[in-house]
Amino acid sequence: MTNFDKQKLTEIVLYILNKTNGLDYYHVFKVIYFANIAHLAKYGFRMTTDEFCALPDGPVPSILYDCVKDDLNCDKELETMIDKCIAKGNDDAYYFLTAKRDADLDYLSKADMEEIDEAIKKYAYMPYNKLRDISHGEEWHRAYSTSGRKVMDVVGMAKDGNATQDMLEYIRENLEIEEALA
Secondary structure, eight states: HHHOOOOOOOHHHHHHHHHHHHHEEEHHHHHHHHHHHHHHHHHHSOOOOOEEEETEEEEHHHHHHHHHOTTSOHHHHHHHHHHHHEOOOOOOGGGGGEESOOOOOOSOOOHHHHHHHHHHHTTTOOHHHHHHTTTTTHHHHHHSSSSOBBBBBHHHHHTTTTTTTTHHHHHHHHHHHHHHOO
């Protein structure tokens, strides 16, 4: 992830926390996931470059997940960005996140905010069990059944977001270009 990608991801989290007045990280991750796949299906590119991994309770943005969970191997630069602007709960509420500042909307497009707003409406307050069940789409099942790191495929996530065949081909082509330029 580039520095810009990390800052954008931080601003996405802040945007969600500002809109919800704080939320547990499970729901934050799912809002990001569903906003990301809707964005993919509609516009053909990801809202965040963080890789989503299939964990038992559903997809998570893996780099963000490691930073929020204080994993020793997390991306230290992103962890610092997160720690500066997002408060983590204490004791029994360790999973609850609140914003220390407003999101910098210069990092988010109008399309980003529309998809996040829609995902907040649908998923931010959905009961855990229901959210867990609906986040286990076809791509989650494919990735979860693999051995090793259970990275979800971008095209597979777009399929789960009901992308058209033309959009799926567009996404494939863009991913090939990204890979060639990397």
